Amino acid sequence: MCITEALSGMKSQELTLLYVFDAIMTEASVTRAADRLGMTQPAVSNAVARMRDVWHDPLFVKKGRQIEPTAFALSLWEQVRDALHQLSAAVESSVFEPATSRRKFRIALTDVSVDLYWLPLFTKITRVAPLVDLYAVPFTQMGAVDQLREASIDLALGPQGPPDRSVRSSLLFAGDFKLVMRKNHPLAGKAVSMRNFLAARHLLVSRSGDAQDYVDRALQRDGLQRRVAVTVNHIAAVPKLLTHSDLIAVVPQRVADTPEFRSKLWVTNSPVSVDPIPLYLMWHARLDRDPGLIWLRGLVGETVKGQQEK
Numbered sequence: 001m002c003i004t005e006a007l008s009g010m011k012s013q014e015l016t017l018l019y020v021f022d023a024i025m026t027e028a029s030v031t032r033a034a035d036r037l038g039m040t041q042p043a044v045s046n047a048v049a050r051m052r053d054v055w056h057d058p059l060f061v062k063k064g065r066q067i068e069p070t071a072f073a074l075s076l077w078e079q080v081r082d083a084l085h086q087l088s089a090a091v092e093s094s095v096f097e098p099a100t101s102r103r104k105f106r107i108a109l110t111d112v113s114v115d116l117y118w119l120p121l122f123t124k125i126t127r128v129a130p131l132v133d134l135y136a137v138p139f140t141q142m143g144a145v146d147q148l149r150e151a152s153i154d155l156a157l158g159p160q161g162p163p164d165r166s167v168r169s170s171l172l173f174a175g176d177f178k179l180v181m182r183k184n185h186p187l188a189g190k191a192v193s194m195r196n197f198l199a200a201r202h203l204l205v206s207r208s209g210d211a212q213d214y215v216d217r218a219l220q221r222d223g224l225q226r227r228v229a230v231t232v233n234h235i236a237a238v239p240k241l242l243t244h245s246d247l248i249a250v251v252p253q254r255v256a257d258t259p260e261f262r263s264k265l266w267v268t269n270s271p272v273s274v275d276p277i278p279l280y281l282m283w284h285a286r287l288d289r290d291p292g293l294i295w296l297r298g299l300v301g302e303t304v305k306g307q308q309e310k
Contacts, residue, residue, distance in 0.1 A: 017054065020047040022084050024060065025069060025077045026152050036104070085151055085286050096291035098129035103292055105132065107300070108139040108147055109157040111207070112235045112255055117157075121303045140207075148284040154293060155300065156282040166285050170297070172304045174276035177215075178256035180238070180265045181248040188266035194224075197271045201229035203241055203249040209233070215250050218274050239264045252277070254308060279304065
């Protein structure tokens, strides 16, 4: 008998404890687990007390304001996590009615994607599924696969990370880049040479604070280097910084084409040839046939492609 069959044959009380346990492990918080499950915090705490009695282990140890799982808890979760998700999908995925669903969806995406797609996506969902909640989670290329595997997110929107057989993906588009600067910048109004590009001070959008990205890697292949004078961690800060300085920046074309950038900045081609960066929609294989996720994937893809066509 496979573990999924074993779980489905358990008593409802035991299965409930496992679902609560899984939520706490996923969220690393009793409070967030309660929100995820639609339970009160005291109810989740009572369930933890029953788990400790049934499984004869403390399960969670407080470390300051955080909780850490015991070795037994980590081992148990490793054994039951995927089976619980498969069982949930089998039970919950038989029907999905957007108009009446109260599901909560978590999508990992970059700040650029939040700026570009979140409002139109939210507007679509509000119109057809007013009771559905939508949560944005910070995207990291290395962390998205782990987040999908651990079910802490439902979808990820961004460049693909390390290959993983458990992750499915759909290519939405591959975006080019543009060079932007203030409209009265000394380099504005004409083609920018490589010499002037390298001599300028650059602004870089970097969530990590690292002063290198795809442009620097392309330059390094030719033995060249630019000066990144300033970094910011959010694309929305770029127009103001550029309009009040002689900085220049290379940004995704889909960002450069927005009214906020076009109205305030000079937009031109970059002398550096950078390969287009593909944008993927990613999800875990266990949710392939989940009607709710199929519906949401369709809306996200439709939203992204719709914004690109404007």
